[in-house]
Amino acid sequence: FLSWSRTGQGEMIQGQLVSGNFFSLLGVKAAFGRTFFPEEDQTPGAHPVVILSYRFWRQRFSGSPELLGTPLTLNGQKFTVIGVAPEKFTSLLAGIAPDVWLPLVMAPQITGDSELLANRGSHWLFAVGRLKHGVGLLRARADADLLALQISQAHPDDHQKLGAAVFRATLVPGPYRGYVGAFTGLLMIVVALILAIAGVNAANFLLAQTVDRRREMVIRYALGANRARLMRQTLVESVLLALLSGAAGLVLAFWTVPLLLQLKPPTVPIRLDVPADYRVFGFTFLVSLLAGLLLGMVPAWRGTKLNLTQTLKDEGRSGGRGRARLSRFLVAGQIALCLTLLACGGLCLRSLHNAQSIDPGFETRQRLSATVDVQTLNYSKSQAKAVFSSWIERVRALPGVESVGLASHLPLETTSMGLAISIPGYEPPRGQDEIGIAVADVSSDYFKAMGIPVLKGREFTRQDSEGSQLVVIINEAMAERFWPGRDPTGLSFTIGDLASGQRYRIVGVVKTGRYQTLSENPQPFMYRSILQHYHPKATLIAHTSGSPLSLLAAVRRELQTLDPNLVLIQLSTLEQHLAFALFPARTTGILLGVFGLLALVLSVIGLSGVVTHSVSQRTHEIGIRMALGAQRQEILRLVMKQAMEITLAGWLLGLGFALGLTRFLSSLLYGIQPTDRLTFTAASLLLIVVAALASYIPARRATKVDPLVALRYE
Known part of the structure; x- marks a missing residue:
C-alpha cells in the first residue's frame, strides 16, 4: 500500500x-x-x-x-x-x-x-521467468532447488533451510490454485446439475409434445417424409428453445453478477472484474447448442418411432407405455439430483450457522478497528511512537469510546508472526527441531478493548516499555501445554535459543481464541508489549458504548488531524473483520442454498408436469373407473401413488449421489460431518413433502373428471 x-x-x-x-x-x-x-x-x-x-x-x-x-x-x-x-x-x-x-x-x-x-534473510519477493524452448517445469524446479542449495551453502547464517517453489505463472498463484480450483470446480458441478435438472424438464416437455403430434407425424410420414426429416424438425425446435433459454440466462447473469460480487467483504482489498466478453458469449452459445442437441435427441428418436396402423387407430391420444416409463425415469433422475443439491446446500447452511456461532475468543459487537502504516511516510521510530500515542489518546477522548488498544495485527488476519522459543527443562517432540509459537505485539488496554478476559496475572502497562524487563502474556492453551497444572505467571522462557536469545517473564494468562482460522484447534499463542517492540504498521481497536459505525469517520479524522498525509489501510467494525474469516463459509452456504432451492423448484415443476400429462392421457381410463363406481378418493390415491413412486425412486437414487458428493465438502464444513443425518433427513422430508403438494394439484383435478365427458372423449 x-x-x-x-x-x-x-x-x-x-x-x-x-x-x-x-x-x-x-x-x-x-x-x-x-x-x-x-x-x-x-x-x-x-x-x-x-x-x-x-x-x-x-x-x-x-x-x-x-x-x-x-x-x-x-x-x-x-x-x-x-x-x-x-x-x-x-x-x-x-x-x-x-x-x-x-x-x-x-x-x-x-x-x-x-x-x-541488502538483507539476505528477508524473503519478500517472487521471481517470474520465461522458460527456454524445450525446458519444462520439472527441469525448472530442479534448477531452482539447486540454486537454493548453493545460496544456503554460500550464506549459511542467513539461509539455513532455503528452499524454492516453482509454479506456472498463472493469474491464480500455485499455492492457492488448488483451493480456487476446488471451489470453482464445485460450482461448475453444481451448475451442471442445475442444467441437467432444467434439461429434464425441457426433454419431458418436448417428449410430451412429440407424443401429442404423433398423428401429424404419421400423416406426414405416409405422405413421403422420412424419419430423418421428422427428427430434424424436433431437433431444430429443441435447439431454438435451448438458445433462447441461454440468451435469457445471459441477461439474468448480467443482473445477478453484481449481487454475487456483494458477497465479498468490504475489508478484502481484491478487485473482482467479471466482464461479459466473447468468451462468455461463446461458452454460453456452445453449452446451449449442445444441451439443445442432447435433450432433443431423445424426444426426436422416441417421437418418430411410428406405427401407422396403431397410431391412426389411437388417434394420437396415447403415447404408449414406453414414453411414460421414459418420462418417469427422467423425473426420478431429476429428483435424485435435487436431493443431492438440497443436501449440499443444507450442510453448507448449517456449517455457516456453526461458523457464526464459533467463539473467536474476542468480542466483535461495538468494536471498530483502524490500521495505519506510518512507514509509507518514512516516519522515524520516535515520530511513529508519538503519532500512535497521540492517536490513541485522541480516540480515547471521543464521546462513546470505552477503551482503546493497539496491536501489530488482529486475530484471523492473513498477516501472522511466529517465533521460536526455548523453555528450560522442556524438550521438543521427536522430529521437531524447535518450538514455534505465533505472537502478536499489543498495548495496554488491548485485552480490555478486545473483550479478551485475563485469567491469571495482569495486562500490560505503560511501564512495560523499552529498557524495562521483557514481559509476555500467554494464552491458556500455551499454559496447559508447557506448564500443565501450574500457574506460569512469574516464570520465564527465551525467545530464540537458551544461550543467545532474549529472556521474557510471563506476567499473565488470557483466554484462548482463534488466531488463523475459525476451524482451528486450540493453539498456543503469546503476546508481547508493543512498547518493547516497534511496529510502523499497527491496528487501533476501540470499544464503543454505541454503534461503532458512527465513530468510523471520527477515528479517521483524528488521525489526519495529526498528519493529513497519513492514510488508513483499513477501517471497519470487528463484525466486518470477522466477516472476512466467514467469507468462504458464507459464499458456499448462500450459493449452494440458492441452487438447492432452485433445483427443488425445477424438480417440482417437472414432477407436476409429468403427473398432469399422465392425467390427461388417462382421462378415458379415469372416466371408466368413475363410471364403474370408483370414488374420488380412490382416483386421488391412484394418481398420488404414481407420483410418490417416482419421488421415492428418485430419493433412493439421490441418497447415493448425495453421500458421494458431500464428502468433497468436508474441508469447507464447520462443526458438521458431510454425512450428517439431521441434514439428510431434513432435505429428504422437504423434498417428499413439496413433491406431494406439487402432485396433489393435478391429482385433485383428476377427481373432477366428468365420466360422461371422458367416455364421449373416447
Whole structure:
C-alpha cells in the first residue's frame, strides 16, 4: 500500500515494485508513454519513475495525456510519471490490480527500510521467468532447488533451510490454485446439475409434445417424409428453445453478477472484474447448442418411432407405455439430483450457522478497528511512537469510546508472526527441531478493548516499555501445554535459543481464541508489549458504548488531524473483520442454498408436469373407473401413488449421489460431518413433502373428471 495525496488529504492506493525488465518479459507495451528502461533498475534511489494502471489513470486523472512527465507524490517521495499500462493489464495475480508500478530499486525510499534490498534473510519477493524452448517445469524446479542449495551453502547464517517453489505463472498463484480450483470446480458441478435438472424438464416437455403430434407425424410420414426429416424438425425446435433459454440466462447473469460480487467483504482489498466478453458469449452459445442437441435427441428418436396402423387407430391420444416409463425415469433422475443439491446446500447452511456461532475468543459487537502504516511516510521510530500515542489518546477522548488498544495485527488476519522459543527443562517432540509459537505485539488496554478476559496475572502497562524487563502474556492453551497444572505467571522462557536469545517473564494468562482460522484447534499463542517492540504498521481497536459505525469517520479524522498525509489501510467494525474469516463459509452456504432451492423448484415443476400429462392421457381410463363406481378418493390415491413412486425412486437414487458428493465438502464444513443425518433427513422430508403438494394439484383435478365427458372423449 502507498500513500498518495492530490487534494491535501492522503489516500491509500496499491503499488507493486518490479524489476526493470518486468514489462518486457511479459511482452507488455505501454498504452501511453513507455515502460521502464533497464538502467532505471540498477542504482537504488537514482530513478524515481512510476507507471500508472489504465484504470487509475482514467479514474483519477480523467485519462489526460498531459500527465506524462509530471510528478506524483507517493509515500512522501516525488516520482515522475513515464507511462500508462494497457487497459486489460492487471499484473500477474487475479484480483490484485496495482494502481502503480515502481522500480524495484526504489524499495528503500518507498518503505523507509535502507536494508531491505541488502538483507539476505528477508524473503519478500517472487521471481517470474520465461522458460527456454524445450525446458519444462520439472527441469525448472530442479534448477531452482539447486540454486537454493548453493545460496544456503554460500550464506549459511542467513539461509539455513532455503528452499524454492516453482509454479506456472498463472493469474491464480500455485499455492492457492488448488483451493480456487476446488471451489470453482464445485460450482461448475453444481451448475451442471442445475442444467441437467432444467434439461429434464425441457426433454419431458418436448417428449410430451412429440407424443401429442404423433398423428401429424404419421400423416406426414405416409405422405413421403422420412424419419430423418421428422427428427430434424424436433431437433431444430429443441435447439431454438435451448438458445433462447441461454440468451435469457445471459441477461439474468448480467443482473445477478453484481449481487454475487456483494458477497465479498468490504475489508478484502481484491478487485473482482467479471466482464461479459466473447468468451462468455461463446461458452454460453456452445453449452446451449449442445444441451439443445442432447435433450432433443431423445424426444426426436422416441417421437418418430411410428406405427401407422396403431397410431391412426389411437388417434394420437396415447403415447404408449414406453414414453411414460421414459418420462418417469427422467423425473426420478431429476429428483435424485435435487436431493443431492438440497443436501449440499443444507450442510453448507448449517456449517455457516456453526461458523457464526464459533467463539473467536474476542468480542466483535461495538468494536471498530483502524490500521495505519506510518512507514509509507518514512516516519522515524520516535515520530511513529508519538503519532500512535497521540492517536490513541485522541480516540480515547471521543464521546462513546470505552477503551482503546493497539496491536501489530488482529486475530484471523492473513498477516501472522511466529517465533521460536526455548523453555528450560522442556524438550521438543521427536522430529521437531524447535518450538514455534505465533505472537502478536499489543498495548495496554488491548485485552480490555478486545473483550479478551485475563485469567491469571495482569495486562500490560505503560511501564512495560523499552529498557524495562521483557514481559509476555500467554494464552491458556500455551499454559496447559508447557506448564500443565501450574500457574506460569512469574516464570520465564527465551525467545530464540537458551544461550543467545532474549529472556521474557510471563506476567499473565488470557483466554484462548482463534488466531488463523475459525476451524482451528486450540493453539498456543503469546503476546508481547508493543512498547518493547516497534511496529510502523499497527491496528487501533476501540470499544464503543454505541454503534461503532458512527465513530468510523471520527477515528479517521483524528488521525489526519495529526498528519493529513497519513492514510488508513483499513477501517471497519470487528463484525466486518470477522466477516472476512466467514467469507468462504458464507459464499458456499448462500450459493449452494440458492441452487438447492432452485433445483427443488425445477424438480417440482417437472414432477407436476409429468403427473398432469399422465392425467390427461388417462382421462378415458379415469372416466371408466368413475363410471364403474370408483370414488374420488380412490382416483386421488391412484394418481398420488404414481407420483410418490417416482419421488421415492428418485430419493433412493439421490441418497447415493448425495453421500458421494458431500464428502468433497468436508474441508469447507464447520462443526458438521458431510454425512450428517439431521441434514439428510431434513432435505429428504422437504423434498417428499413439496413433491406431494406439487402432485396433489393435478391429482385433485383428476377427481373432477366428468365420466360422461371422458367416455364421449373416447
